[in-house]
Amino acid sequence: MAQLSVASDPRLQGATFSVGRNILPFIHVAAIATSIKLLKYWYIQRKQTLEAEQQRTVAELKLLKAQLHPHFLFNTLNNLYSHTLEFSPKSPDIVLKLSELLRFMIYESNSQRIALAKEIELLQHYISLEKLRYGDRLDLSVSITGDIEKFQIAPLLLLPFLENAFKHGTSKQIDQCWISFNLEMEDSSMYFKLINSIDPEGEEELNVPGGLGLTNVMKRLEILYKGKYKLDTQKLEEVYVVNLGLELELLEEQYIDRLQLTKTV
Numbered sequence: 001m002a003q004l005s006v007a008s009d010p011r012l013q014g015a016t017f018s019v020g021r022n023i024l025p026f027i028h029v030a031a032i033a034t035s036i037k038l039l040k041y042w043y044i045q046r047k048q049t050l051e052a053e054q055q056r057t058v059a060e061l062k063l064l065k066a067q068l069h070p071h072f073l074f075n076t077l078n079n080l081y082s083h084t085l086e087f088s089p090k091s092p093d094i095v096l097k098l099s100e101l102l103r104f105m106i107y108e109s110n111s112q113r114i115a116l117a118k119e120i121e122l123l124q125h126y127i128s129l130e131k132l133r134y135g136d137r138l139d140l141s142v143s144i145t146g147d148i149e150k151f152q153i154a155p156l157l158l159l160p161f162l163e164n165a166f167k168h169g170t171s172k173q174i175d176q177c178w179i180s181f182n183l184e185m186e187d188s189s190m191y192f193k194l195i196n197s198i199d200p201e202g203e204e205e206l207n208v209p210g211g212l213g214l215t216n217v218m219k220r221l222e223i224l225y226k227g228k229y230k231l232d233t234q235k236l237e238e239v240y241v242v243n244l245g246l247e248l249e250l251l252e253e254q255y256i257d258r259l260q261l262t263k264t265v
Contacts, residue, residue, distance in 0.1 A: 077135050090132045109155040116151045128167025139178035151248040154224050160217040165196035192244040
């Protein structure tokens with residue numbers, strides 16, 4: 001039986017080309033539709049991944065702060081307890097300053113950022129409490145320079161460094177002890193330097209940054225200011241040094257007005 005071919009039958013010549021040309025647009029449309037669906041799926045998956053990562057970060061930050069608050073409060077309450085046992089006249093002042101710290105932690109530290117001036121005020125309250133405990137045995141130098149009113153910072157970020165200086169440094173010394181506290185603003189860069197005396201024959205815990213609060217704040221720095229900070233800690237023969245450089249954001253104008261109003265009242 002003779003085979004029929006496209007070349008031998010003039011009716012079928014060009015049929016293959018015509019069919020392919022007619023199907024090609026449908027293939028293009030199907031490919032575009034599939035690409036759109038894949039892009040939409042990728043976008044949804046990416047969005048869900050970012051949201052999950054964001055929720056994980058927020059949860060981690062809350063956990064770190066939840067660990068920090070009791071750690072600080074227990075130290076202060078122990079200080080108050082020792083004074084009340086001795087019926088010390090300093091006890092009411094300790095209670096007053098502690099109430100100011102608690103108010104800060106409850107009402108202001110839940111914000112993502114606070115005024116740098118507020119953070120410094122918290123540090124000053126803490127220093128006042130420690131000065132009551134140490135008395136004349138503590139030589140304390142505090143220097144704050146630059147325009148601190150215009151910038152904001154994550155709350156409770158600097159406190160653990162100061163707490164660490166007292167807890168693992170001066171509290172281990174029997175005789176005279178000292179702390180040097182320096183904070184300087186240059187444009188939007190904050191330079192924080194803290195030096196405290198240590199017992200050269202004391203414990204080795206200061207070879208690395210110690211304490212729950214200090215460990216947590218280092219994690220918070222990495223989460224909140226990654227690529228925008230530089231932290232260096234050193235244990236020398238008789239001193240422990242903390243150097244922190246941090247790039248800060250400008251404070252919102254409405255917060256500046258409210259901060260100025262609070263100072264005038």
